[in-house]
Amino acid sequence: MFADFDWIGAFRSSPIMIALVACSVLTLAIALERIFYFRQRGGNADKLLAQVAGLVRQKRLDAAIELCQSNSHPVGVVAAEVLRGPDPNAADTEERMQIALSRQKLLLERNLGTLGTMAAVAPLIGLLGTVWGIMRAFHDMAQTGSAAPSIVAAGVAEALLTTAAGLIIAVPAVMLYNHLSRRLNVALTVAENHARTLRSLAAAVATGVIGDHRIQPHEAAAGATRGVGADPLAGLVPPIEDVEQPADQPAGVSA
Numbered sequence: 001m002f003a004d005f006d007w008i009g010a011f012r013s014s015p016i017m018i019a020l021v022a023c024s025v026l027t028l029a030i031a032l033e034r035i036f037y038f039r040q041r042g043g044n045a046d047k048l049l050a051q052v053a054g055l056v057r058q059k060r061l062d063a064a065i066e067l068c069q070s071n072s073h074p075v076g077v078v079a080a081e082v083l084r085g086p087d088p089n090a091a092d093t094e095e096r097m098q099i100a101l102s103r104q105k106l107l108l109e110r111n112l113g114t115l116g117t118m119a120a121v122a123p124l125i126g127l128l129g130t131v132w133g134i135m136r137a138f139h140d141m142a143q144t145g146s147a148a149p150s151i152v153a154a155g156v157a158e159a160l161l162t163t164a165a166g167l168i169i170a171v172p173a174v175m176l177y178n179h180l181s182r183r184l185n186v187a188l189t190v191a192e193n194h195a196r197t198l199r200s201l202a203a204a205v206a207t208g209v210i211g212d213h214r215i216q217p218h219e220a221a222a223g224a225t226r227g228v229g230a231d232p233l234a235g236l237v238p239p240i241e242d243v244e245q246p247a248d249q250p251a252g253v254s255a
Contacts, residue, residue: 016129043073075191119173126166133159
C-alpha cells in the first residue's frame with residue numbers, strides 16, 4: 001500500500017506534512033533528552049538515607065552534607081540544605097527545603113510541557129491536514145468533472161495520511177509524558193520524605209534524644225517500661241551498625 005504512494009507529491013501538495021515532520025523531530029529530541037536526564041538523576045535514595053543517617057548519628061554533619069551533594073538523586077540536594085543549617089528545627093530550614101524542592105522540580109519538569117503540547121497538538125494538526133486534503137480532493141473532482149472512484153480514493157488516502165502521522169507522533173509522546181510525570185512526582189516525594197526524616201534525626205541527635213550507639217532489644221524494652229531510652233526514629237532509618245561507612249572512617253573506630 002505504501003510502496004506505491006507518492007510521498008514526495010504528498011509533501012509538496014500538503015504543507016501540513018512538513019509541520020508534522022517538524023513536530024516529530026522536536027518530540028524525538030525532547031524525548032531522548034528527558035530520558036537521558038532522568039537516567040542521570042536516578043540514584044539510590046534509600047541507600048543514601050541509610051548512609052547519611054549513620055553519619056548524622058555520629059554527629060559528622062560535614063561528611064553527611066558532602067555525601068548528599070555527591071548523590072545525583074534530588075534527595076541529595078534537598079537533604080544537604082536541611083542538614084546545612086545550625087538548627088534543624090529552625091523556621092528557615094523548612095523554607096530552604098521547600099526552595100530546594102522547587103528548584104529540583106523545575107529541573108525535572110524542563111521540556112515536559114513541550115512534550116505534552118506535542119502529544120496534544122499533533123493529532124489536531126493531522127486532522128487539519130485531513131480536512132485540507134479532502135477539500136483539495138473535491139476541488140480536483142470539480143476541475144476534472146469526474147467523480148470516478150479512483151480519483152476520490154486517491155485524494156482521500158492522501159488526506160488521511162496526515163491524521164495517521166499525527167497519531168503516530170501523539171501516542172508515544174503521551175505515554176512518555178505520563179511515565180516521566182510519574183517519575184518526577186515519585187522522585188520529589190521521596191526527596192521530601194527522606195529530607196524530613198533526616199531533619200528529625202538531626203534534631204533528635206542534637207538534643208540528645210538519640211545517641212551514636214544502637215539501642216539493644218533489652219535497652220529498648222527497659223526504656224519503653226520507663227518511658228525513656230527508646231529511639232523514636234528507629235523504624236525510619238537504619239541503625240548505625242547497618243550503615244556502610246565512608247572510606248575516610250578512621251582506623252579502629254567501630255560503629
